[in-house]
Amino acid sequence: MEAIILAGGFGTRLRPLTYTRAKALLPILNKPMIHYLINMLPKEVDKVILAVNYRKDQIEEYLKNNNFGKEIIVNDEPEPLGTGGAVKFAEKHVTGSFLVLNADIICSLNLDNMIDFHEKKNAVSTISLWRVENVSEFGVVDMKDDGNVIGFVEKPKPEDAPSDLINAGAYFLEPKVLDYIETGRLVSMEKEIFPQIITDTEKFFGFEFKGYWIDVGRIQSYIDANKLLLKNQKLKYYEGNDCEIDGELSKSSIGSNVFIGNNANLGSTIVFDNVKIGKNVVLNNCVIGENCRIGDHSNLKNSVVGDNEIVIEKTVLDNKMVWDQPVPHGYPKKQIGNVIGE
Ligand code: GTP
Numbered sequence: 001m002e003a004i005i006l007a008g009g010f011g012t013r014l015r016p017l018t019y020t021r022a023k024a025l026l027p028i029l030n031k032p033m034i035h036y037l038i039n040m041l042p043k044e045v046d047k048v049i050l051a052v053n054y055r056k057d058q059i060e061e062y063l064k065n066n067n068f069g070k071e072i073i074v075n076d077e078p079e080p081l082g083t084g085g086a087v088k089f090a091e092k093h094v095t096g097s098f099l100v101l102n103a104d105i106i107c108s109l110n111l112d113n114m115i116d117f118h119e120k121k122n123a124v125s126t127i128s129l130w131r132v133e134n135v136s137e138f139g140v141v142d143m144k145d146d147g148n149v150i151g152f153v154e155k156p157k158p159e160d161a162p163s164d165l166i167n168a169g170a171y172f173l174e175p176k177v178l179d180y181i182e183t184g185r186l187v188s189m190e191k192e193i194f195p196q197i198i199t200d201t202e203k204f205f206g207f208e209f210k211g212y213w214i215d216v217g218r219i220q221s222y223i224d225a226n227k228l229l230l231k232n233q234k235l236k237y238y239e240g241n242d243c244e245i246d247g248e249l250s251k252s253s254i255g256s257n258v259f260i261g262n263n264a265n266l267g268s269t270i271v272f273d274n275v276k277i278g279k280n281v282v283l284n285n286c287v288i289g290e291n292c293r294i295g296d297h298s299n300l301k302n303s304v305v306g307d308n309e310i311v312i313e314k315t316v317l318d319n320k321m322v323w324d325q326p327v328p329h330g331y332p333k334k335q336i337g338n339v340i341g342e
Contacts, residue, residue, distance in 0.1 A: 003045045004090045005037060006083055007103035008053035010332055013218045016306030016323035017289060019331060022055035024103040025062060026216070027272060028226050029233070030240045030255050033216060034059070034103055036229075038068045041099070042112045046070055049093050051086035053077040084187030091178050100189075102169035106225040108211030109170055117207045118172045121147065124203040125177055125194065128168040130213040138166040139190060141206050149204045152195065165206060168213055219304050223285060226270050227251050237266075240273065247277070261296065278313065 011023030018026075024034040038048060048070050052059050060074045075090050087100055097118075099111065109128050118126035127149065132138060135158055142151040142162035153162055167190060180193050180200075187193065198204045212232075214225040230238060230251060237249040240256030247264030254260070254271040261279035269283045277283070278296035287304045288294065294305070295313030305311060305322040 001042075001044045001096065001098065002047045002049055002090075002094050003041050003099040003101060004049045004051055004087055004094075005034070005101050005103050006051050006086055007034065007059060008051050008056075008077055008080055008086055009104075010054050010080075011104070011217075012332060012334060014216075014222060015331075016321055017219075017222075017287060017304065019323065019325075019328055020289070020307040022052075022058050023216075025055075025058055026222060027253075027255060027270070028106065028216075028222075029229050029235075029238045029253050032062060033106065033225075034062070035066070036106060037101060037103060038070070040107075040109070040111065041070070042115065044112075044115075045099065047073065047093065049073045049075050049090045051075050051077065051090055053080050053086075080186065081184075082186040082188050084181045084189040084193045085185060087173075087189060088178060088181035088183055088187065094175060094178065097172065097174055100171040100173060102215075104216045105169045105213065106216060106228065107168065107170075107209075107213040109168065109209045109213070111170065111172075114170070114207045114209070115172055117147075118205065121205045122203065123172075123205040124174045124201045125197050126172045126205045126207050127194070128170040129165040129206045129208040130168040131164050131208065132166050133164070135161040135164050135166070141165050141167070143206050147205045147207065148202070149198055149206045151198060152190070165208060168209070169215060219287060220285075223268055223270060223287065226253050227268060246279075247281075252283075255290070272307070 007024040011018035025032040056076050063072050077089050081089055136155050139152045139154050140156055140161050141149050143149045180196055181187055214221050216222050216225050238253040242256055243258045245260045246262045247260045249266045252266045252269040255273035257274045258271055259276045264277050264281040266283045268285045271288045272290040274291045275288055277294045280297045281294050282299045284301045286300050289305055289307035291308045292305050293310045297313055298315040300317045302319045303317045309322050
C-alpha cells in the first residue's frame with residue numbers, strides 16, 4: 001500500500017524558520033517532524049511517496065540518510081501544485097487504495113483503525129476528524145450520525161456550525177478519487193475535490209479519533225507540539241548531543257552542540273543545533289534557529305530567530321521575528337493554495 005505525504009508547501013506562516021528549511025524538517029525533540037509521521041504509518045504501507053517541491057534537496061538528503069524500512073520515493077513537482085495537484089502528480093506510483101497525509105501534523109491517529117472503518121463503510125474517501133472548541137477558525141464537517149459527510153462549512157460562527165469536527169489532515173482514498181483531479185494545475189483537495197466527491201458518490205466518510213492532534217502550521221502550534229511530546233515522554237526538557245548547559249530549562253528542547261550560559265533561563269522554547277546562548281539570558285516561548293548567538297542579558301519572549309542570526313547582548317524582544325538576511329528568491333510573500341489566515 002502507498003502513502004503520499006504532502007511536504008511541498010512553503011510553510012509561510014512558519015517564517016523565518018522556513019526561509020532556510022522545509023517545514024517537514026523542523027525539529028521536534030530534535031527529530032524532524034516527518035520522522036514521527038513516517039513512523040506512524042501502518043505496516044501494510046510499503047511505499048511512501050513524498051510529494052515535494054520547496055527545499056526538496058533537504059528532504060531527499062534526510063531520507064537518504066535514515067532508514068525507515070519502507071521504499072521511499074521523492075516525487076518532485078515542477079511547481080507547487082497544491083494539496084490536490086500533488087496527489088494527482090503521484091498517481092503513477094499508486095497501485096490501489098492509498099493514504100494521504102499532511103506532513104505537518106503531530107497526532108495520535110491510528111491509521112489501521114481508519115482503514116478498517118473505510119473498508120466497513122465501503123467508502124470512496126475517508127477523512128480523519130478532530131474535535132475542536134474554536135470552530136470559527138476551521139473548515140467544519142457536516143456529517144450524519146453514521147459518519148457520512150454531507151458537506152464542509154468554512155469558518156462558521158459557533159451558532160451556525162453543523163458540528164465541532166474538523167479535517168485533521170489524513171485521508172484514505174480509493175484510486176477513483178484521482179479521476180476528479182485535473183493534471184498540471186494548482187488544485188486544493190479540501191476546497192475543490194472533496195466537495196465534488198461528496199456530491200457525486202455519497203461515499204465520503206469522517207473518522208473521528210481521540211488522543212492528541214496538532215497542526216504545526218504556526219510558530220505557536222510548533223512550540224505547543226514540542227511541549228506535548230515532552231509531556232508524553234514525561235520529560236522536563238530534551239537535549240541533543242554535546243550540549244553544555246549552565247542554566248535552567250523547562251518545557252524546552254535543544255538541539256546538538258548547544259551552549260547555554262550561566263543563569264540563563266529557557267521556558268517553552270525550541271533551540272536548534274549549534275547555538276550559543278549567553279549568560280543571564282531569558283527565553284520564554286521562543287524558537288531559536290541553527291547557528292544562532294544570543295548575547296548575554298538578553299530577554300526574548302514570544303519571538304522567533306531565524307537560522308544564522310546574531311542577537312546582540314541586552315536585547316529585549318516581545319513578539320518579534322528576527323531575520324536580517326535576504327528572503328530566498330521565489331519565496332512567496334503570502335500563503336498560496338489553502339489560505340487559512342495568519
Ligand atoms: P503555509 O504557507 O503556512 O500555509 O503552509 P503550507 O504551504 O505548508 O500550506 P498548508 O499548511 O496548507 O499545507 C498543508 C500540507 O500540504 C503541508 O504538509 C504542506 O507541505 C502540503 N502542501 C501545501 N501545498 C503543497 C503543494 O503545492 N505541493 C505539495 N507537494 N505539498 C503541499
